[in-house]
Amino acid sequence: MVNLEVILALLIVAVLNGAVAYIDEMLLELVPMTLYADRYMVARTGGSMVDMLADILLGFGISLMVLKFLKKGFECYVMWTDGDPDVEPVGLVVRFMEAVAVAVCFPVLYGWMAEITEELIEQLLLAVGTATDYDWQAWIEAVSSRGITTAIFGLIFVICYFMLYFQFLMRGLEILILRIGMPVACTGLLDNDKGVFRTYISKFFQSVLAVVIQIVLCKLGVGMMMNDGLNMNVFWGMACMILAIRTPSFLREFVLPVSGGGGVVNHIYHTVRMAGMVKNMIR
Numbered sequence: 001m002v003n004l005e006v007i008l009a010l011l012i013v014a015v016l017n018g019a020v021a022y023i024d025e026m027l028l029e030l031v032p033m034t035l036y037a038d039r040y041m042v043a044r045t046g047g048s049m050v051d052m053l054a055d056i057l058l059g060f061g062i063s064l065m066v067l068k069f070l071k072k073g074f075e076c077y078v079m080w081t082d083g084d085p086d087v088e089p090v091g092l093v094v095r096f097m098e099a100v101a102v103a104v105c106f107p108v109l110y111g112w113m114a115e116i117t118e119e120l121i122e123q124l125l126l127a128v129g130t131a132t133d134y135d136w137q138a139w140i141e142a143v144s145s146r147g148i149t150t151a152i153f154g155l156i157f158v159i160c161y162f163m164l165y166f167q168f169l170m171r172g173l174e175i176l177i178l179r180i181g182m183p184v185a186c187t188g189l190l191d192n193d194k195g196v197f198r199t200y201i202s203k204f205f206q207s208v209l210a211v212v213i214q215i216v217l218c219k220l221g222v223g224m225m226m227n228d229g230l231n232m233n234v235f236w237g238m239a240c241m242i243l244a245i246r247t248p249s250f251l252r253e254f255v256l257p258v259s260g261g262g263g264v265v266n267h268i269y270h271t272v273r274m275a276g277m278v279k280n281m282i283r
Helices: 002-035 049-077 090-128 136-144 148-190 195-225 233-254 265-282
Strands: none
Touching: 002 090, 002 136, 002 148, 002 195, 049 090, 049 148, 090 148, 090 195, 136 148, 148 195, 148 233, 195 233
């Protein structure tokens, strides 16, 4: 029985040694990988295929805005079948300009938001005291010296990290898709209630907030596991990783709901904030 435990512990340590080579490199680019996934997706021609897709959807989105603007104006002020024809048409014109401005300026606005997010993550990591230079080999030696139970927990921790890393990849793609599709979603700004744009922008902010929480929890979990002496830090590290994996569902429950119902404070706040920024730019 003792020999079986020793063999199993040696196998787990061998797996950990193989995984460490990947984990140490993965930790370095978590933030840019999730916020700027397009930088890692290069076409065969050497250019970014994301830029080409963004240009196509920008033209498509503006075309939809023009068609929707003409349709709403015709139905309201010619056919009198939609809206209130007594309302001044300047409101529709302002909403149209707002939609075009947001669609065109969104890459710049996203760049500012990404810089703020990166700085926020950096400050949070400094606040929790997590280092970026970990001695993984010393951690493996500490795990292997504490028997089969600690080795199994170490293996579970590594599995959780790889699961979380794939979530980072999917989160980066999700934010990228939301960025590319923003011009199409901006057609909702032509509606009085902001239409699909309200739900869309809420989903966008939810994804970015999930990135912030997941990266901080991931680094905190790794920092706890690397702590000298291990002891109960193993369990705290695993708890951080598991909560990081559950962060998207955790946020969906109460932080930024993505339902289309009206009266949601977060929806109104983020929509009005972005609209106000755009109006200030075009005045």
